[in-house]
Amino acid sequence: MAKQVxxxxxxxxxxxxxxAEVLAQNNINVRTMTLNDRGEYGLMKLIVDKPEKAYLALSxxxxxxxxxxxxxxxVEDKPGSFFKIATVFFKHNINILDAYGYVVESGKEAVLCIEVKDIPKIKEIVEKEGFKILEEDQLHEL
Amino acid sequence: MEIAYWNKEIETIDRDSLKHLQLKYLKETIGYALRTSLYKKRLQKAGITSPDDIKSLDDLKRIPFTTKDDLRESYPRGLLAVDIGDVIRIHTSSGTTGTPTVIYHTQQDLNNWTELLARCIIATGATRNDVFQNMMSYGLFTGGLGLHYGAEAVGMMVIPAGGGNTRRQIKLMKDFRTSVIHITPSYALHIASKLEEFGVSLNELALRKAYLGAEPYSENTRRKIEDLLRIDVYNSYGLSEMNGPGVSFECVYKCGMHTWEDNYILEVIDPKSGENLDDGEEGELVFTTLRRQATPLLRYRSRDLAYILPGDCECKRTHRRLSRITGRTDDMLIINGVNVFPSQIEEVIMQFPEVGHNYQIYIDKQENLDKLIVKVEIYSKLFTGDLAELEALKRRIKDELRASIVINPTVELHEPGSLPVFEGKAQRVVDKRPAL
Structure with missing residues (x-):
């Protein structure tokens, strides 16, 4: 399963x-990140090439x-692609807790990261609908 | 100036007769105290086994002080001096660690308390024709009910508005021509600042007096409120252990609060040595109830600092006047009129394994009201990375704090190790409110 820090x-x-300093010192590459602002604090979510190493270094x-x-x-990086996957979520009544994406290769591939409650079940549904779910190692080979 | 009295005979009694009366009532009080488990032991140790062992007011000094801890340890019935069947009301307040204290009242206790407040109200020049809006909280807190009964005894039309809901307060004031309010200083300033926002001008109100208590405030704040609302402001002092409001109150001359010495023996002591101080010298206020049957308290240490103003008052009342409260001997905080100890907050925070042991209590003014912010650090080992859990944690801490200290705090979560590290509880308190 793909990991987020x-x-x-x-x-x-x-x-x-x-x-950023800790990540740089440990030679960790950031693929994408988001930041939730909650007033006095924020929650940062990172997709990095070595999530476990990043976790240990930060801890x-x-x-x-x-x-x-x-x-x-x-997902494909083209118009309508997001609509396609969003329709799958709607069809199966899947509630998304948080989502963000990034382009891997412009015009070709993009990755949509989603946080959901029941990961194994939703993985199965999405795969059945013809989408590829990337494992941790696959995510970083792209 | 024409001076009005509720009970002229007692209010202007000569000092010798007052002392005579105090001795008589002190003996009665000792009689009640001997029926409580706490005092029975203590008085016996001091060689007092009957009211007749008290020969003069000087004998009071033979009796050891009573503290808030004594009240907590005596909870719930250790200080009850009458049949529970004769009790008609209780008031409780939270102690420093969440153990409450309780004061029982018989019908006569409440009648006496009510009379004191009627004296206070009349002393300020208010009459039965005034409309009295009571903006103090009702319930276990003594500020609401105390003045309520006094105002009814005077014959005022009472609006038991309670605290909060500024829009409704202003509407009530306007619609019913409120002329006297009972309010905390911070809430008075808040209301003054909101009048314009709610489209109400002072000319539409009939306000003429305000009784301010429950929070310390300065002479400058009094003048500011008097100017903003074009009213007279009278200072009020009381403490829940001595019934609540009505212990000391200002008369029309607004030069110190007359303390009803036929109901309380007031001593001012050096908080370190316990020695009695002279009038004019600042020290800790110590009270002995003289007219309370159900819960007599002997030489109760209030932890409030003040001094007795020497000299006579032009109003001819002979009951000595108390200065403003100048401070506390402990770390108690007064937030929007509510007493809070840092230890109460600490106790709540420490129930949560998800937060670390370091915290900070931050108090500031927001639109004239006190704002309490409790900052806690999250505990790394129990961090799950889940935003919803963090928000739920915040809510749970807030709910627990509100239940414990009766104030709605803002809870902030912070990174481990980000808050300053201190040794003592008091140092964790950052009070940003402007000095009095």
């Missing part, structure tokens, strides 16, 4: 830099962080 951060200048520096399983769905 969640980091709890105080909402004040300098905190992003501190995370060692006393960051509150966690490794989370997510579904990384391979």
């Amino acid at each position: 969640n980091v709890f951060l105080d909402n004040r200048p300098g905190r992003l830099k501190s995370v 060692e520096k006393h960051f509150a962080c966690a490794l989370k399983d997510i579904l990384a769905i391979l």
